[in-house]
Amino acid sequence: MGTPDSERGRRSFLKIAGTAGATGLSSLAGCIAFNGSDGSDTVTIAAAVPETGRLAPVGKEMLTGYELGVEALNEGDTVDQEVELLVKDDESDPTTLRQQLQQLTSNNDVDMIWGSFSSPLVMSGSAYAENNGLPFLAVATCYQEPLVSGDKEWTYTPFPKTRDVTRATTGMLELVPENDRPQAVGIWEENSGWGAEMAEAWDTKLSDAGYDIAMRETYNPGNEDFSTLISQTQSAGVEALVGCPQPPDGITAMNQLNNSDYMPDFIEFVRAADPQAWWSALGEQGSYVTMCPGWAPGMTSNGNEALLSTYADRNDGETPRVMVGVGYNLAQTTEQALAAAGSADPESVRTSLDETEFSTVIGEFSFDEHGMPAEGQLSAASAQWWDGQQRLVYPQTEQAAELQFPIE
Numbered sequence: 001m002g003t004p005d006s007e008r009g010r011r012s013f014l015k016i017a018g019t020a021g022a023t024g025l026s027s028l029a030g031c032i033a034f035n036g037s038d039g040s041d042t043v044t045i046a047a048a049v050p051e052t053g054r055l056a057p058v059g060k061e062m063l064t065g066y067e068l069g070v071e072a073l074n075e076g077d078t079v080d081q082e083v084e085l086l087v088k089d090d091e092s093d094p095t096t097l098r099q100q101l102q103q104l105t106s107n108n109d110v111d112m113i114w115g116s117f118s119s120p121l122v123m124s125g126s127a128y129a130e131n132n133g134l135p136f137l138a139v140a141t142c143y144q145e146p147l148v149s150g151d152k153e154w155t156y157t158p159f160p161k162t163r164d165v166t167r168a169t170t171g172m173l174e175l176v177p178e179n180d181r182p183q184a185v186g187i188w189e190e191n192s193g194w195g196a197e198m199a200e201a202w203d204t205k206l207s208d209a210g211y212d213i214a215m216r217e218t219y220n221p222g223n224e225d226f227s228t229l230i231s232q233t234q235s236a237g238v239e240a241l242v243g244c245p246q247p248p249d250g251i252t253a254m255n256q257l258n259n260s261d262y263m264p265d266f267i268e269f270v271r272a273a274d275p276q277a278w279w280s281a282l283g284e285q286g287s288y289v290t291m292c293p294g295w296a297p298g299m300t301s302n303g304n305e306a307l308l309s310t311y312a313d314r315n316d317g318e319t320p321r322v323m324v325g326v327g328y329n330l331a332q333t334t335e336q337a338l339a340a341a342g343s344a345d346p347e348s349v350r351t352s353l354d355e356t357e358f359s360t361v362i363g364e365f366s367f368d369e370h371g372m373p374a375e376g377q378l379s380a381a382s383a384q385w386w387d388g389q390q391r392l393v394y395p396q397t398e399q400a401a402e403l404q405f406p407i408e
Contacts, residue, residue, distance in 0.1 A: 043083045043344045045070075045334070046104040047114035048125065053092025054248055057277035059117045061323035062140060063087065066114065068310060068324070069331020078339045090116050094124035101128045110134065111344040114330060115157075117323075118246070118271070119143035119194045126155040135349045137334060139294070139326045142244075142270075143194040147370045154346075156353050156371040158333045158360065159326070160294045162197050164373075164380035166205035168292050169242060169268055172382055172394045173211075175403045182265050182406075184214040186238030188229060188253075190245060191220045198244045198270070206242075214238050221246055226253045230260050240266040247272050251281045258285045265406035268292065268382075276321050279388055287386050288407040290393065295325035295362045296383035298392025298399040303332060304361045322383055322390050325361050332360040 047066065050059030070085045086104050090097035097116055104110060113129045115122040115138020122141040129136030130152055139159040147157065160168075173181060185206050189199035195218075203213050215236035219229055230253075233241060241264040245253060250272020257263055272278065273291035297308065297319045307328050311320040336359070338344060340352035357366045362381065365373035382394040384404060391401035 041081050043079070043081050043112070043338065044108055044110050045083065045085050045112045045114055046088075046101060046108065046110045047085060047116075048088045048090035048097045048100040048104070048121075049116050050092040050121065051089040053090075054246060055092040055117050055121070057247055057275035058140070058271075058323050059092070061275055061321045062117055062327040065320070065324040065327020065329070066331060068307070069328040069335075072306070072310070072328075073331055073335045076335070078335060081344075083334075083338075085114075086110075090121060092121070094120050097121055097124045098128050101125060105132065105134075111346070112137065112334065112349065114138065114334075115141070119146070120192075122157070126152065129154050133346055135337075135346055135353065137330055137337075137353075139330050140323070141194075143197060144370075144372065145193060145197055147372055152371060154350060156333075156367055158329060158358065158362070158365065158367075158373060160292070160362075160378045160380035161372055162194075162201045163375060164378050165198065165270060165292045166201045168380035168382045168394055169202065170205060170209050171379075172268070172290060172403060173209075173240065173266070175394065175396070176266075176405050180405070182239030183212050184237050184239045185211045186214055186233045186236060186241045186264070187216040188233075188241065188243030188245070189216060189218045190243070190249075191218050195244060202242050211240075219249075221249060223249055224252060226256045227260075229253075230257060230262065233264070234260075234262040238264055240264060240268075242268045242270075243272075244270040245272040247275055247277055251278060251286075254282055254286055254289065258282075263407055266290070267407060273385060274322055279385060283388075288384060288404045290382055290384045290403075291322070291390070292380055292382045293322035293326055294378070294381055295329060296322050296381045296390055296392040297325075298383075298397055298401065299325070299361055299363075299381055300397050300399055302359045302361050302364070303328075307361055319389065329360040329362045333358050336360075 049063050050056050073083050088100035112135045115125045117140040119141045122138045123146050136155045138157050142162045144161045187199050189195050250269045268290045270292045273289050274293045278286050337352045340356045341348040363378045365377040368374045379395045383390040384393045393403040
C-alpha cells in the first residue's frame, strides 16, 4: 500500500535528465542492472485497454504504441532485465477494467500498471493502482479535476491536460490570418465531468483571448441525433466549433453536419477525430477537422525519428496514427523512470517519477505535485485531417503542415 501523505511529505522536485538513446527511448550513461520488485529477472507491467467496445478504435492504436515502445526498451541498453507487458481487454468499461487488472495482478508479480483510454477508464485504473500501492502511468486523459482534488500518491499522467488543450486551440486559431480569423465560437459540452471541465476552460480561455462565445450547449454521450444542436449552432452564427465527443458521437455529428446546409469554418473535435476510424467512416467528409491528441507526425527529436522509421519499416512505409505516438511516449517515460530508479521497487520508481526530467516524443516535462506535467511545459500537439492523413499543425515545427482553413 502507498505511504500516507503525512509520512511521505511533498513530492521532491530535484530532477534527473534523460538523454535520447539510439533506440529512440532515452538512456542514462551505461546499463543499469536491477531486478523486478520481487527480485525476478523480469519487470512486469499490467495494462487493460479497450480492444472492443466504443473506444476500441483508439485503444488498439494506443496499444500498438505501447508494444512498439516496450520492444524498443527491450532492445536498448538502459535496462538489462526484460520488460514484459501483460494486456487484457477492458471492453471500454470501467468495471471490466478493474476486474481485468485484478486478474492480472493476482496471477502475476506486477511491478507497474499502465492506463487505458479516456478519463473514466483511466481513473478506474488509477483507483485500483492506488489501493494496491503500485505505480500507475496513463496517457489519453486530459481531465485535471480528479488529479488536482484527489489524494493520489501513485498516479502519473504524461499527457497534456485541459489547460494545455485550450492553449493549443487558441494557438491554432491564431494561425489563421487576422482578417479571416473566426470570431464566433460554439462549444458542444458533453454531459460528463471532463466535458464540463473542457467547456468551461474553452469558455474562459477563448473569451479572454477576445473571441465571442456565441453558444454553449450540452448533449449526452451516445447521442444519435445532433440535428437540434446543429440548428442551434447555425442560428448562433458559430464560425469555430469546439467539443470533445467520444469517437462514435463525433463521427455521427460530422455525418449530420455534412448532411445539413451548414458547416462551421473551423471544427476541433478532441478525442473523436483521433482514430483511423474517423477517416474510415467519413472519408473526405471528415477533412480539415482538427484534434489535440498530444502527439502527431511532424513532432521532432526525443525519439520521433526512431518511432517513425520503425513503424514505417513494419507497415509498408505508413505513418503511425496519433495514438501510436501517444502510447510510445508512455513506454519512454517508463524506461526513463526505471533507469533513474535503478530498481522496479514501487517506492523507488515513484521517487524517480517525482524527480526526473523526461524527454519523450511528446516533448520535455517533469511531474508536478499532482502527477501531471508541470503547467506550460507541453505544447499539446494538434493535428488536422486532410488527404487521409493526420498532419501536425500546432506547434509549427519544420515538419508541420500549414493549417487548412476554412473547412470546405
